[in-house]
Amino acid sequence: MTITQNNMDIEKLKIKDMAKAGVAYGYSKTRRNPSTKGFIHGTQNGIDIIDLNKTKEQIKEAIIFLNSVKASGKKILFVGEKPEIIQIVKEVALSIGEPYVTNRFIGGAITNFPQIKKRIEKLHKMIEERDSGAWAKFTKKEQLLMQRELEKLDKNFGGLGEMTNLPGAVIVVDSKHEEIPVKEAAIAHIPVISLSNTDCDISTIEYPIICNDSSRSSIEMILNVIKSNLAN
Secondary structure: OOOOOOOOOHHHOOHHHHHHOOOOEEEEHHHOOHHHHHHEEEEEOOEEEEOHHHHHHHHHHHHHHHHHHHHOOOOEEEEOOOOOOHHHHHHHHHHOOOOEEOOOOOOOOOOOHHHHHHHHHHHHHHHHHHHHOHHHHOOHHHHHHHHHHHHHHHHHHHHHOOOOOOOOEEEEEOOOOOHHHHHHHHHOOOOEEEEEOOOOOOOOOOEEEEOOOOOHHHHHHHHHHHHHOOOO
16 A cells, blocks of 8 residues: 555455555564553464554544544644655655654654744744845855755754644654654653554553554555544
8 A cells, every 4th residue: 555545444444454564563572562462463483463453443543533633723743763664754744734753853842842943933934035035145155054054954843844833642653763752742741643563662652553663564554544534
């Protein structure tokens, strides 16, 4: 499944298609976090096999909550920094007008948002000034330095341009890898939806979705279903 395919209603999501996309593959039993034990169907050749019926139910619960967030007018922040899935995370977030982080989560992006907001505002101002021709009065060297600053700001904060206030929810791909945003969301009392494999501690995650969080096809399928089922 690709994110360009037609929308898929959650009820039409088939277990066999999830299995084909590799959603069911957990890690080795030796790497299993105890908090995921209840979501494992069995073990095959030492590898945990995730119970996809439970995963589908978790996706449903997450969608219900995310729709309530959108109905409240709050944003949903997507975070996914692993190289194999950053383009998927970015495209899904952009397609529904939500903020995202795919480069590096800047510490304080949630817990010190007033300062981060100033950086976002500066980025927008610099883009506006550049595009309006206001930079023409500066020397080529000064313009080059400003362009470098703009590019740095865009790299760090460009995906947060849609986030004018704290989000109502944070979606992370691999809660173990995205430890910082998960902790910051907890401090700010913002619920987290996490696509997490069997090695993750999901005890503090409000809406865990147990799945293969390293497979592009697995992540793409789940994020596409979430995107398709969020109310416009």
